[in-house]
Amino acid sequence: MNTNKISIKSPATIANLVCGFDILGLALEEPYDIMTLENTDHPGLEIIHLDDHGLPTEPAKNVSGAALLAMMEELNEVPKWKLTIEKRIKPGSGLGSSAASAAGAVFAANKLLGSPFSNDDLIRFAMFGEKVASGVKHADNITPCLLGGVTLIRSIHPLDIISLSAPELFITVVHPQIEVRTADARQILKKEVPLKQAIKQWGNIAGLVAGLMQGDHALIGRSLEDVIIEPVRSILIPGFEETKRRSLEAGALGGGISGSGPSIFMLSKEEKTAAAVEQEMKQVYAAIGIDFKTYLTKLNMKGITTF
Amino acid sequence: MNTNKISIKSPATIANLVCGFDILGLALEEPYDIMTLENTDHPGLEIIHLDDHGLPTEPAKNVSGAALLAMMEELNEVPKWKLTIEKRIKPGSGLGSSAASAAGAVFAANKLLGSPFSNDDLIRFAMFGEKVASGVKHADNITPCLLGGVTLIRSIHPLDIISLSAPELFITVVHPQIEVRTADARQILKKEVPLKQAIKQWGNIAGLVAGLMQGDHALIGRSLEDVIIEPVRSILIPGFEETKRRSLEAGALGGGISGSGPSIFMLSKEEKTAAAVEQEMKQVYAAIGIDFKTYLTKLNMKGITTF
Numbered sequence: 001m002n003t004n005k006i007s008i009k010s011p012a013t014i015a016n017l018v019c020g021f022d023i024l025g026l027a028l029e030e031p032y033d034i035m036t037l038e039n040t041d042h043p044g045l046e047i048i049h050l051d052d053h054g055l056p057t058e059p060a061k062n063v064s065g066a067a068l069l070a071m072m073e074e075l076n077e078v079p080k081w082k083l084t085i086e087k088r089i090k091p092g093s094g095l096g097s098s099a100a101s102a103a104g105a106v107f108a109a110n111k112l113l114g115s116p117f118s119n120d121d122l123i124r125f126a127m128f129g130e131k132v133a134s135g136v137k138h139a140d141n142i143t144p145c146l147l148g149g150v151t152l153i154r155s156i157h158p159l160d161i162i163s164l165s166a167p168e169l170f171i172t173v174v175h176p177q178i179e180v181r182t183a184d185a186r187q188i189l190k191k192e193v194p195l196k197q198a199i200k201q202w203g204n205i206a207g208l209v210a211g212l213m214q215g216d217h218a219l220i221g222r223s224l225e226d227v228i229i230e231p232v233r234s235i236l237i238p239g240f241e242e243t244k245r246r247s248l249e250a251g252a253l254g255g256g257i258s259g260s261g262p263s264i265f266m267l268s269k270e271e272k273t274a275a276a277v278e279q280e281m282k283q284v285y286a287a288i289g290i291d292f293k294t295y296l297t298k299l300n301m302k303g304i305t306t307f
Numbered sequence: 308m309n310t311n312k313i314s315i316k317s318p319a320t321i322a323n324l325v326c327g328f329d330i331l332g333l334a335l336e337e338p339y340d341i342m343t344l345e346n347t348d349h350p351g352l353e354i355i356h357l358d359d360h361g362l363p364t365e366p367a368k369n370v371s372g373a374a375l376l377a378m379m380e381e382l383n384e385v386p387k388w389k390l391t392i393e394k395r396i397k398p399g400s401g402l403g404s405s406a407a408s409a410a411g412a413v414f415a416a417n418k419l420l421g422s423p424f425s426n427d428d429l430i431r432f433a434m435f436g437e438k439v440a441s442g443v444k445h446a447d448n449i450t451p452c453l454l455g456g457v458t459l460i461r462s463i464h465p466l467d468i469i470s471l472s473a474p475e476l477f478i479t480v481v482h483p484q485i486e487v488r489t490a491d492a493r494q495i496l497k498k499e500v501p502l503k504q505a506i507k508q509w510g511n512i513a514g515l516v517a518g519l520m521q522g523d524h525a526l527i528g529r530s531l532e533d534v535i536i537e538p539v540r541s542i543l544i545p546g547f548e549e550t551k552r553r554s555l556e557a558g559a560l561g562g563g564i565s566g567s568g569p570s571i572f573m574l575s576k577e578e579k580t581a582a583a584v585e586q587e588m589k590q591v592y593a594a595i596g597i598d599f600k601t602y603l604t605k606l607n608m609k610g611i612t613t614f
Contacts, residue, residue, distance in 0.1 A: 191501060193500055199328060206469075207461035
């Protein structure tokens with residue numbers, strides 16, 4: 001490996017996993033961003049976007065840049081880097097686009113520096129990128145992006161990250177091309193929840209964790225129920241109810257809003273079920289007349305990888 | 308085995324497990340009730356208590372009786388039984404005394420009848436007993452009592468019970484002999500909880516389930532935190548804060564209120580730690596001047612057993 005330059009794939013992620021608002025997330029095989037970080041001989045952090053998403057390239061305002069600056073501040077060093085980003089995960093899709101940028105950048109930088117930092121450190125730095133993107137330091141996309149698989153963030157202060165074992169899962173995603181801003185999606189949530197609903201929710205979370213760790217697909221499916229967030233947020237996503245209903249009829253285990261939306265994801269035990277779900281999704285959004293993109297992919301057990 | 312008569316041990320249980328209000332429970336090796344059910348040649352259900360707790364013996368008002376009547380109603384049969392109960396789990400202790408009576412009775416009856424019923428059926432019948440005791444049909448003591456180990460009740464309607472694997476755990480319990488009625492302990496809970504606290508709680512529940520299933524004692528300890536119920540209910544239990552603080556200092560993984568109290572339990576990885584915790588508990592309540600009883604026991608993996 002040329003230690004002056006590193007290229008990585010940084011995967012899309014699904015946060016919340018229906019009942020696990022703010023604590024659970026998983027990584028997808030696709031889509032992913034491609035990023036290259038290389039050493040230069042002059043102080044500064046140059047950011048080049050090979051995509052046309054119109055993202056800021058000024059380091060402090062760029063998600064990757066903010067995460068890298070946080071890392072270099074801890075080292076008390078001035079960066080001498082050029083970062084090239086080919087962003088394939090569309091910003092605002094609800095698929096962890098900003099997390100892929102933030103986690104990918106610090107992962108690459110840590111490799112170039114000779115790996116002085118732990119995963120917990122990298123998550124901490126990457127959260128500065130998330131703050132630039134949404135105003136909130138959250139880790140439920142960053143963590144599965146970095147580590148792969150399904151991850152639990154038990155606590156952010158102090159950071160307590162647990163990787164959960166999980167069976168093979170096929171994942172179908174539809175991204176209706178409408179805008180749902182993370183900040184708006186947070187705004188509409190009620191600040192208080194009825195204790196009865198909270199109890200139902202934590203039964204489902206416990207069931208989902210147990211189902212994943214036991215490899216019990218039926219239990220995973222039964223536990224993918226959200227009585228608190230989904231009823232409020234799904235209103236922002238045209239076609240949500242129909243997509244969910246038809247996906248379940250096609251055999252999906254369950255699913256819901258990816259992160260704060262607008263993407264919708266469905267988990268399936270078999271690839272052919274996931275493919276049937278994709279057909280339903282296409283039909284729903286073609287009929288509504290909203291532009292959309294679908295992905296038929298799998299649970300990604302590796303997280304960010306070099307290539 | 309004489310099929311006209313059966314004797315069983317029905318164990319004490321701890322519901323809630325700090326962060327898992329209404330969904331988690333575990334069974335203890337001690338204390339336990341001893342019950343004998345025998346066929347008679349005349350219609351009716353005779354209940355005899357060998358203890359001095361002053362519990363009603365009229366079947367419809369007795370916890371065991373109500374559970375047995377629910378079972379016989381489903382069979383459309385008139386019971387011809389004599390039930391003898393030696394109740395060693397003190398009613399009102401928060402250690403699942405009523406659940407032991409209800410679950411023990413239906414377990415024994417099912418054996419005498421040739422096991423026509425599933426565990427789910429037995430849990431359903433036993434909940435009629437819980438309703439007599441506290442006015443609420445809950446299953447978080449009944450289920451671990453019957454099945455042993457740590458159990459998750461993901462949902463009551465429909466009933467969805469999951470047994471969670473768990474490492475060996477030593478459990479210290481102190482029962483301060485004050486009265487906390489389950490109905491009162493429910494009454495003082497707030498009907499609404501802040502979303503932020505709910506999120507913290509479900510992070511802990513997910514962490515506890517993962518910790519148990521991974522056999523990660525440190526994670527179990529970190530997850531034994533309740534930001535919703537304990538701050539309210541612990542006010543009803545003199546000495547709670549001091550018991551908890553000193554138990555943690557003595558090396559306990561964590562713990563809290565057993566069920567709706569007043570008993571307090573602490574989990575430990577090692578037996579000697581659990582013994583040190585017991586000493587702290589004794590000192591706290593001796594100093595306060597409240598009568599108390601302590602138990603040094605283990606996680607019971609078998610649930611109800613015949614002997």
